[in-house]
Amino acid sequence: MAKPNLCQSCGMPMKVSSDFGTEKDGTPSEKYCHHCYQNGEWKHSDLTFDEFYALSLKKFQESDMNRVEKFFLNKMYTKKFLKKLERWR
Numbered sequence: 001m002a003k004p005n006l007c008q009s010c011g012m013p014m015k016v017s018s019d020f021g022t023e024k025d026g027t028p029s030e031k032y033c034h035h036c037y038q039n040g041e042w043k044h045s046d047l048t049f050d051e052f053y054a055l056s057l058k059k060f061q062e063s064d065m066n067r068v069e070k071f072f073l074n075k076m077y078t079k080k081f082l083k084k085l086e087r088w089r
């Protein structure tokens, strides 16, 4: 199985084409998801790192994950994890 593409901004696994963000010319971004990046621009460019982290965590918690997935999310989705992604290096 191929490794899932993680959004290099928020860490969301991107599986289907609608998960991916878009470049200015409409082509899909290979690195960023549609929550973070659309039409070649950041959607939350005004947020600080901490604010972005809080927003992303909330987004995942509100998504349709089961309880086991949420348990792991809360363990794994830390600021340290986010800092490893390309956007925050």
Ligand SMILES: [Zn+2]
Binding pocket: 007, 008, 009, 010, 011, 012, 032, 033, 034, 035, 036, 037
């Ligand atoms: Zn993202």
